Amino acid sequence: MSERVDLKAKLGLDVFKPVGEPHIKIRQGMEKDLRLKSAIRVCPAGLYSENEKGEVVITIDGCLECGTCRLVCGAEVLDWTYPPGGTGVQYRFG
């Protein structure tokens, strides 16, 4: 878990503008899909985790909008868009 704490600190260095409604949602009934377990492993912001019911949940804060989860899970599992214009991560270095 300490790894996740370090990651939060790292994400805290980035500039984020509030997104409002989450731009990535797990489609209903897909919460236990195996592809989501992969998302837990690959998400560079560590936004995916599994709850005690064995369902995968996503916290959208800190999303780097890389698209890896969409590649891994596909549109069947995730309702995936970019956040609205002028919101989300704003890189200053890139």
Place this chain on the structure above:
Amino acid sequence: MIIVGAGLAGLGAAYTLAGGGLEVLVLERGDYPGAKNITGGRLYLNPVRNLFPDLFENAPLERFITHEGISIMAKERSVTLHYSGNELRDEPHQSYSILRSKFDRWLSEQVEEKGVAMLSKIRVDDVIKDNGRIVGVLAGADELRADVVLACDGALSLISEKAGLRTPEAPGNFALGIKEVISLDYGVINERFNLEGDEGAARLFVGEVTRGKFGGGFLYTNRESVSLGIVVGIDEAAEDRLPIEVPALLDAFKERLEISPLIRGGSTVEYSAHIIPEGGFKAVGDLCGNGILVAGDAAGLALNIGFTVRGMEFALASGYFAAQTVIKAKQSGNFDAPTLSMYRRLLEDSFVLKDLRNFQETPAVIGNPRFFSHYPELIGAIIKDVYSVPAGPKDRLYPTIRKHLTLGELWTLFMDLKGVMKI
């Protein structure tokens, strides 16, 4: 004309079109052009200098790369090849480290000065289709119509997907890059990397950095920071084959003794992530349709051949050739796919598709798992024995090396080298 995305492809196209009598609108979803854009990274200028004369002279480039290095990382040791030479110090310099938020913002200013309309904070949600052709884009409630749309919306390119030019892509064709920008004093960077003035260093790392899986580590010196990161194949990272979660790979990389002294005292100022097209020529999809063109990462135009990892000059050049195509199409007043297919021909005649075609076997060859685990350990073991001086007598060099290269080993090596010869 509408250009979706103010990255290097979109801005390269807009710069080329400016002043040509076409109405061009660039739409960017970030707060400013560059806000969503990331590189490793380095830009090779030689292939694009003639396409954008004088543009780069005042560009906010970081350092010109004079020191190249590639390290083969085993678990407990590493073997590094360093290369430097006068040709890398001579002008014009072949490559520069850059930071995209700075660079793209600057480039967008040059484009705007030439009279192109640029709108930031606009997310394009869909394309507007009419009778089998793309006639514009939807951004929120706004319908924006145009003769032609140029999709430069990055590696995931939802626009070309919505336009029906590609299906949701296979993760096997992509890698994930994650990076930290670590600030360090200009002088400290020069001392640590043996650099004079604005000289820069580029280092690649292969092997244990990705736990023996496809990918590698990279380090580029900027003026007052280093870009340090990891690239890993998404397929392998997603499966259980990678023993740790992706973000932890970068932390472990930073702790390697090859890296930690180089970044000591530096502070991380940004953490970023991006997907990278790795499929090469075979993964390049449809580049145009009726009323639409695709350029840059969105078209999969990137090329990793191990020693050089390139994408940005492909983006700039494809933007340039898309612009040339649109200028021609405008003259004929026809933006149908057959007219726009001139774009593919221009790319075929340029370094963009020539390089991708020439190196089309590379993704399969460098995907060989032995390059990321078995050989790094083998090379490390041989070098360790070659360098070691025991308490007793030292073995002759030939048997020392031959001991590691069993017949089976030599046979596999031979077969793998046959693969490498395709590159």
